Amino acid sequence: MKSIVCTKLGEPSLLEIKDLSKPTISDEEVLIKVQAAGVNFPDALLVQGKYQIVLDPPFTPGNEVCGTIEDKGKNVDLPVGSKVIGLPPVGGFAEYVSLNKNLVIPVNDDFDSLAGASLPINYGTSYYALKRRANAKKGETLLVLGASGGIGTASIQLAKVMGLKTICAVGSDKKESYVNSLGADEVIRYDQEDLKETAKTLTDGKGVDIVMDPVGGEASEQALRATGFNGRHLVIGFANGSIPKISLNLTLVKGVSIVGVWWGRWTNTYPNETAEDFVELISYVNENKLDIVPKNVYSLQDTSLALENFLKRKNIGKTVIKF
Ligand SMILES: NC(=O)c1ccc[n+]([C@@H]2O[C@H](COP(=O)([O-])OP(=O)(O)OC[C@H]3O[C@@H](n4cnc5c(N)ncnc54)[C@H](OP(=O)(O)O)[C@@H]3O)[C@@H](O)[C@H]2O)c1
Known part of the structure; x- marks a missing residue:
């Protein structure tokens, strides 16, 4: 073979x-x-x-x-x-x-088969992060960094299934068109605009409820600063190559949580809950809620x-x- x-x-x-x-x-x-x-x-x-x-x-x-x-x-x-x-x-x-x-x-x-091979890691991780690590509630606002990437794409689509509003941060024209084609509610060009200020403006000063962060680097702190009270910043990965160091006082003064997400370890530790999530993800596909x-x-x-x-x-x- x-x-x-x-x-x-x-x-x-x-x-x-x-x-x-x-x-x-x-x-x-x-x-x-x-x-x-x-x-x-x-x-x-x-x-x-x-x-x-x-x-x-x-x-x-x-x-x-x-x-x-x-x-x-x-x-x-x-x-x-x-x-x-x-x-x-x-x-x-x-x-x-x-x-x-x-x-x-x-x-x-x-x-x-192409959908089947796409589902576990990106959709499994994003769903676990939103459902189990952030306890996302219908109507909340999700800021997605690296929104046109694998994790970003899955997060935008799952946010729609879960009734969340998406603010999608992307770094090029092509990436902007792509997230728009997925139905992004708002787009931030974080290569051109100030991420924190724009996210705050788009939420009428309130700040976002959840951040999906597969990127790291400078964007992480800007996104954390753009969260509102009770916000959850989901740490997924560091595609940018640099691991940010964040002052912990930010979590205190803003009343927000920084939440680590390691899907692979969770699937090994909690096989029954993992199976439950797969049943739900597969049903979303079968019911045409997730394309x-x-x-x-x-x-x-x-x-x-x-x-x-x-x-x-x-x-x-x-x-x-x-x-
Ligand atoms: N925690 C977990 O369980 C878990 C599970 C799966 C994946 N991950 C991690 O999540 C991260 C993203 O995975 P992915 O599949 O979404 O990757 P991807 O498809 O390449 O997307 C990553 C996005 O990050 C942004 N980015 C910013 N700086 C970058 C740089 N220097 N190089 C590459 N991309 C950069 C890019 O968007 P812009 O150009 O628009 O900024 C890109 O679209 C990886 O670090 C991966 O290891 C973690």
Whole structure:
């Protein structure tokens, strides 16, 4: 089977495509024939050895796939041929993946594979952050930093499902058009406008209720300063490359909370609650409340190009590899 392999930590261009033998399965595992694999910012960090988890090469990146069950162990109930979303710890950028049955989520056979491969990380993280870490309430205002990115796109769409008003911060004309196409309520060009002042003006001086922050750097403090009383600042990641240091007195004088979000750790610790969230997310798709359409579809051969776009700040929307 064809597989992307990181043989040496470094730039995504070092990734190789190799012919490997199909993985074998244990009694508790399924073999998935991958139809699509989601690509994420952490993949670009992982292959460089810059992610919070550092792996020794050789390894195949990729943590979210959608495909059909090709084979199964004797203790697995799911039928061969059925469609599933899979959450491999590694190995998703390959034609076949073996996975423990607990890391597989069944979906209808007509569930779109590109949507399935897009759902776990971006939509899972954003939903967990809004629902469980911010306790978002209908009618609240959400400021999304890096709003045209993977996390940003999922946050805008989920905010609509949850009845939140969105203020979307983006850094280019193309990104502005994209978030408008997703139905952003307001847009801030934080490459041109003062983030804090504009967000305050857009909320009539009250400040935003929630900040979704996958960006870090200087924008984080500006966004925190733009929150109103009882605000929640969700710390998702540092795409900007710099980890801000915030004076804690800000949280006191404004009565706001800075809330860390690590979806991967939560899914390992709370599998039942994770499963509940997946049931809800999948039902939003099935009921046409959530339309997940990846903007960038690559072939396996072009995986390194896909990863480079994240590092060059060029990524817009969700990225997947189609097999
Ligand atoms: N905590 C968790 O559980 C969790 C889960 C998934 C992802 N993450 C993290 O979330 C972060 C964002 O992921 P994503 O998939 O949304 O990435 P993405 O699609 O690349 O979006 C990130 C956004 O950040 C902004 N940005 C600002 N400075 C940047 C820079 N120097 N380089 C790249 N982007 C920059 C860009 O928007 P503008 O150009 O408009 O500013 C970009 O659209 C990553 O750090 C990732 O590791 C965390």
